[in-house]
Amino acid sequence: MILLETENRVLYETLKAKFEASKPESVNAVAVDFDGVQYSISNENGDKGVILVSAKMSVFEDLVKHGVEDVLKREYGNYLVAPQDGFNVTLRFELASLEEDKAELARKASLLKRNCYTSVFEKYFKIQEAEESSKEMAIVHYHEQEAMYIEALPDRVTVIFSTLFKDPDDVVIGKVFLQEFKDARKYYQQAPQVLFSYGEPPSELKGVSDLIKGDNVGYVTFVLFPRHTKADQRENTINLIHQFRTYLHYHIKCSKAYLHCRMRGKTNQFLKVLNRAKPEAMTEKKFAKR
């Protein structure tokens, strides 16, 4: 599995099962997603015929000023209700009055996190489409200590990610990976331009407060061109870009796991060679031959 799924699989499968069940079943589940997002799937006041899906995400506050509430209303229509206590978004599904395509509805609900991010990206993509510049940079704290900075210009939208590598080995492996991201444009001209720097934030972020700095901090800039931000490509672009940080760290960790496997294999090989140095192996063979 190279690319990460956009929808939340737990939400999708739970909801699909409950929607398509022959008779209403009770449900009480808790799920998590990347970047500290938490979900809760429950019955309203114990009523098996009504399912509430709630999400709690720290990034929601930053997205409010970029119109997330309007986007959610647009995507979920009447299913969107006032958020439950301790949560940011709540969807309410009455099993008796669901629309025809239940699997599709479950899928749409599982895209809750991504639809929240749609708000800020769409806003800036539209500014670029109108060939204007954004007055203010969007600062989205999508992860603990890490943020996304989005800016629109007449001919492009730049998205700058700041990311923290907690493990010092990750820093070095991250450099290798980010260099490949930068060079990939040679093979695929349609890809956005990727730039990165370590330690210091890029000049575009001059004047922004609370910027993290240090040897284990990386800044990655994506330059999205009109071909990526135009109306029919928006969904695809947002699907890819909003999960970039997760994707990068996921692959770094996968490679560390793979290296570990390799090292274990090689160590076992060395041990086999070393054990050949012992005479007991020779005498055992002699007995076995007889």
Add this chain to the structure above:
Amino acid sequence: GVILKQWYQRRVAITAGTSVMAATLKPYLNAVRTTLEAAMCLENFYSQRVERHNKPEVEIRSSKEVLFTPLEICRNEKEKVLIEGSINSLRMSIAIKQADDIEKILCHKFMRFMMMRAENFFILRRKPIEGYDISFLITNLHTEQMYKHKLVDFVMEFMTEIDKEISEMKLCLNGRGRISAVEFLKNFN
């Protein structure tokens, strides 16, 4: 006859266009092997300092007369081997080639992985000597239980395999980086 043969072999190697690095590898490994074979003449030796104790003298280093002159065999500044001998034990430390940051962390990870399993390896030391990446401690107990020539074979194979493994791991990492970058970016239209 023998000298002529060696001269001829060297001529062939040079005219075959081998790089400087490859040309230094064989003499380097040969020097390490012969030194190791010479140092591996170990015998039991009761401690002169503490009654009824039997310790590896190369580690204790208290009695000068039982210690042999340490020998450092260098292929270049970064790659070298230190062989310290004594009457009942020998210590061999290897400094492994690490050309860049990524090779440094791969080497470090790999050595740490093996040193944590030093018990299984018998002859591996849990900590490397200062200035080196990994150390072996071979005592008379080991040479009594295992074939000497096979122990030497093991250490020599270890040295060549490590370099190969680190290169392969680096290639894998680069490959994975390329695949994940390409998969991600090619999906933009």
